[in-house]
Amino acid sequence: MSDGEQAVQRIQQLYPDAVVGTAAYRGQHWVEIVAGRLVEVCRWLRDDAAQRFDFLVDVTAVHWPDDEQPMELVYHFFSYPRNDRLRLKTRTGATGPVASLSGLWNSAAWNERETYDMFGVVFEGHPDLRRILMPDDYSDFPLRREFPLYRG
Amino acid sequence: MGHTFERSEEHPDIITVNMGPSHPATHGVLRLVLKLDGEQVVDCVPHLGYLHRGMEKIAENRTYLQFIPYTDRMDYLSPLAANIGFALAVEELLGVQVPPRCQVLRVICCELARIGSHLLWLGTHALDLGAGTVFFHTFKDREWHYDLVEDLTGARLTTSFARVGGMLHDADSAWLGRLREFVDAFPGRADEYEALLTGNTIWLKRTQGVGKISGADAISYGMTGPPLRAAGVEHDLRRARPYSGYENYDFEIPTGSEGDIYDRYLVRIEEMRQSCRILDQALRNLPDGPVNIDDPKIFLPPKKKVLTSMEELIHQFMIVTEGFECPAGEVYHSTEVPKGELGFYIISDGGRSPYRLRIRSPSFNNLATLPHLVEGGLIADVIANIASLDPVMGEVDR
Numbered sequence: 041m042s043d044g045e046q047a048v049q050r051i052q053q054l055y056p057d058a059v060v061g062t063a064a065y066r067g068q069h070w071v072e073i074v075a076g077r078l079v080e081v082c083r084w085l086r087d088d089a090a091q092r093f094d095f096l097v098d099v100t101a102v103h104w105p106d107d108e109q110p111m112e113l114v115y116h117f118f119s120y121p122r123n124d125r126l127r128l129k130t131r132t133g134a135t136g137p138v139a140s141l142s143g144l145w146n147s148a149a150w151n152e153r154e155t156y157d158m159f160g161v162v163f164e165g166h167p168d169l170r171r172i173l174m175p176d177d178y179s180d181f182p183l184r185r186e187f188p189l190y191r192g
Numbered sequence: 193m194g195h196t197f198e199r200s201e202e203h204p205d206i207i208t209v210n211m212g213p214s215h216p217a218t219h220g221v222l223r224l225v226l227k228l229d230g231e232q233v234v235d236c237v238p239h240l241g242y243l244h245r246g247m248e249k250i251a252e253n254r255t256y257l258q259f260i261p262y263t264d265r266m267d268y269l270s271p272l273a274a275n276i277g278f279a280l281a282v283e284e285l286l287g288v289q290v291p292p293r294c295q296v297l298r299v300i301c302c303e304l305a306r307i308g309s310h311l312l313w314l315g316t317h318a319l320d321l322g323a324g325t326v327f328f329h330t331f332k333d334r335e336w337h338y339d340l341v342e343d344l345t346g347a348r349l350t351t352s353f354a355r356v357g358g359m360l361h362d363a364d365s366a367w368l369g370r371l372r373e374f375v376d377a378f379p380g381r382a383d384e385y386e387a388l389l390t391g392n393t394i395w396l397k398r399t400q401g402v403g404k405i406s407g408a409d410a411i412s413y414g415m416t417g418p419p420l421r422a423a424g425v426e427h428d429l430r431r432a433r434p435y436s437g438y439e440n441y442d443f444e445i446p447t448g449s450e451g452d453i454y455d456r457y458l459v460r461i462e463e464m465r466q467s468c469r470i471l472d473q474a475l476r477n478l479p480d481g482p483v484n485i486d487d488p489k490i491f492l493p494p495k496k497k498v499l500t501s502m503e504e505l506i507h508q509f510m511i512v513t514e515g516f517e518c519p520a521g522e523v524y525h526s527t528e529v530p531k532g533e534l535g536f537y538i539i540s541d542g543g544r545s546p547y548r549l550r551i552r553s554p555s556f557n558n559l560a561t562l563p564h565l566v567e568g569g570l571i572a573d574v575i576a577n578i579a580s581l582d583p584v585m586g587e588v589d590r
Contacts (some may be wrong), residue, residue, distance in 0.1 A: 065521040066284060094411050097526075098552040102539060116524055116537065116552070120411065120425065127323050127524065147414025150560040158248075173241035173589055182249055189253050 043070035044126035047083055047091055055081055070127035075113075078130055079139045085117060085126070093117035093126060098140060100150035101159040105185045109132050111161050120142070128137070132161065135183075140166035156182035205229055209571075213242050216322045217390035217575040220585030222559075224574070231570050236563040240556075242587035251549035252505075255476045255515025256356055259549070264350045267555065268328035268585040269312050271303035271554050272341070273529040275354035276362065276585075280435055281525035281536035285518050292359050294483045295437040298473045300371070301344075302436070302527070304468040307378070309582075310460045310529035314385060316458070317579035321398050338464045338493025340374060343361060343367055345446065357491040368475060375471045382464050386511035391455070403565040403577040406451060414557040416548050417517050417532025419581055424458045440477075453580040458583075470558050488514050515544040524552075531555050531582060551590055555583040 048062050048071045058077035064072060073081055085093040097116040104110050109131035117126040132138050140163035141148040151164045153173060154188035155170040163169055180187055206229050206310050215221035217453025219492040227235035247266070251259050263278045264271035283290065290298075315330035338348045344367055345351040345360065353360050363371075389395045405415070421426060428445045430438040448455025448460035460490035484491050488507035495503040510516075520542040526535035541547040558581045565577045 066287065066523050068523060096414060097533070098524075098535060098537065098550065100537065100550045102548045114537070114550075116535070120427055125524070145414070146409070146412040147560065148559055148563075150556065151414075154556075171241075175241070182246060185247070188509040189249065 042067035042069065043124060044071075047071075047085065047093070047124070047126045049079060050088075050090070051085075056113035058125055062095075068125070068127065070129060072129040072131070075130045075132050075138050079141065079144070080085055080116070081171065082128070082144055084130075091119065092121045093119045093124075095120060096151075097125075099141070099148055099155055101155050101183075102168045103159060103183065103185045107131075111159060113138055113155070113161065135160050136162040137164045138162075139164050140169075142166055160184065167173070205407060206234060209576070212288045213239070216579060219281065219316060220581065222578070222583070222585055222586075222588075226566075226571065226574065228366075228374070228571060231572070233566050233569055233571055235573070238428070238559065238562055238567045240559075240585075241367065241589055244583045245590065247590040248549055248551060251546055253545060255544050256372055256399075256518065257511070257515055258388040259546075260354065261350065261352045264352055264553065266553065267309070267529060267531060267534075267584045267585055268590060269584055270309040270530045271349060271354055271383045272345070272529065273305040273309075274375060274534060275304055275351060276436070277527040277529060277534045277564055278536055279356050280353035280525060280527060281538055282518070284523045284525045285331050285521060285538050285540055285581050286356070286490065287519075288357055288487070290358055290485060291482050291564070292437070292479045293362075293481045297359055298354070298476045299438065299441070300363070300471060300478075302529075303470045303474070304337065304340065304371075305579065306530045307464050308334060308341065310464050311337065313582045314457075317576075317582075318389060318395075320579045321395065322396065323389065323392070326385060327380070330386060333378070334446070336374060340367070342369065357487060357493060365461070370407040371471070372430060372475055375468050375475065377412060379465055382461060382468075386461060388459075394456065398459060398573075399404060399452065399580075401419045401450070401452055401454075402569065402573050403453045403580055404451050405565060409564065410451065410561070413561045415561055416554050416557065417457045417528070417530070418466070419445055419456050419465060419561070422447055422448035422455035429526060429533060433526070435525075435527060441473050442522055443470050445533060446534050453576055456580045517542060517544055518546075520523045529554065531584065531587065532558060534587075553590060555585075555586045555587040556590075559588055 048069045051071050052059050058073045060072040084093050095118040097118050100114050102112040111132045113130050115128045157171040157174050203350045209226045211224040212218040213221040223239040225237045247262050263274040266274050267425045283521050285434050311330045311334040315327040318326035342348050345353040405423050425446050426447045443466045446459045492505040492506050498508045518540040520540040524537045526533045535552030537550035539548040
């Protein structure tokens, strides 16, 4: 099975009301779920004996300004025991909020801070949600699409 | 931020000390705010971003080829590895596979980058802990390595050597001969570094049992690369997720058992030897044939054809002025660079630049463990811990 395929199928079976859609490209499968079920599904992905996604590789966002829910949060998982990868997505409004995964994986802490710093998405339950790359007194969110590359 | 020392009124014995961002042992512009009780570290808060250049934003406004020079400037101690990691991600998005000779050439570049990166790590790590002699040995050999990189790519640091669908150019036989001399001599050099450190009492006291992390914690913190393997997790993307034909090479994945600074040291030393093994096999099995794909819509056509054929001239003009289009889709592709897992997550909307390019940096995630490693330890060990994580701020801040 290609990356994430089995996990995506299981999520569809177990959490049918949470799944918004699934897709695949070049053998990489992903699933979009509703934001309110994020922690529940992620905890299952980490703890289920057939999943064991013990490594949260990356947290980031993609801004789609024309969409009703413009922020797409993207989580990449890896399972060391199963050598499998999974991409999980969820949508929120421009400033979130979305639940933090820092209670499940320590790697969420800094990556969520960066996502907040760059996109302005608020992660609820994050222990230390501050900017990480930009100065503390900075007011913009540079990776939003409307942020200009040059400011004359 | 103007102060350096600050004594808290509630806890008069706790002193806040600022370290960096310009400090010789932070290996770049990293700032730490440390709370100290005597010599003991009570709290450590890293401040990043001094080298943030907005690479992910820039990528949305550049063609895929134009982004390659930016990858030099992430981990500037192993730019070749980042060049290739990015090229592989775009090739995955396009569904393109490079010819066998290119694959082997890329393995050579990646392993050369690993040796170069680890040489800098070892020299500065030892220097930070007072063993200055090691620094001169490793930097002498690092110059040798840089001579090879410069002869191959034309640059020591800003190599920009990979292309989507190939490489800037082939390696000639004279260069391969010089690389052979390096590969044959280097394991002996590694023995010399070890003679200076591995049984050295001061080195052992400064590194053994210091900065320990368990395998489970390392995984939870998103640690990758040598620090993860030193914590006993036998994982290497070259083995777990082979790319560029790594499945065809015989090499070992060194691991540690304690997860301390000493284990990270041993793992990287052994990785340099294993890189030499891989280089040796690559040199013996380098196939003949083309290096680049024959697809003038993606890869620049040969100059001779550009000067004689209208069609090739147009292709060159289009690639240089506008770049090529990538089909709409998204991929995550990662490679095992010297620091750990370097991932590129690219979303294409069918255009000539990425709609979104996310860089998953190993240095960023490894550095996130620093407070966990140093809290409760001594201030002198902060320096040893930073060096043992081997972060490169260019890659942390991007």
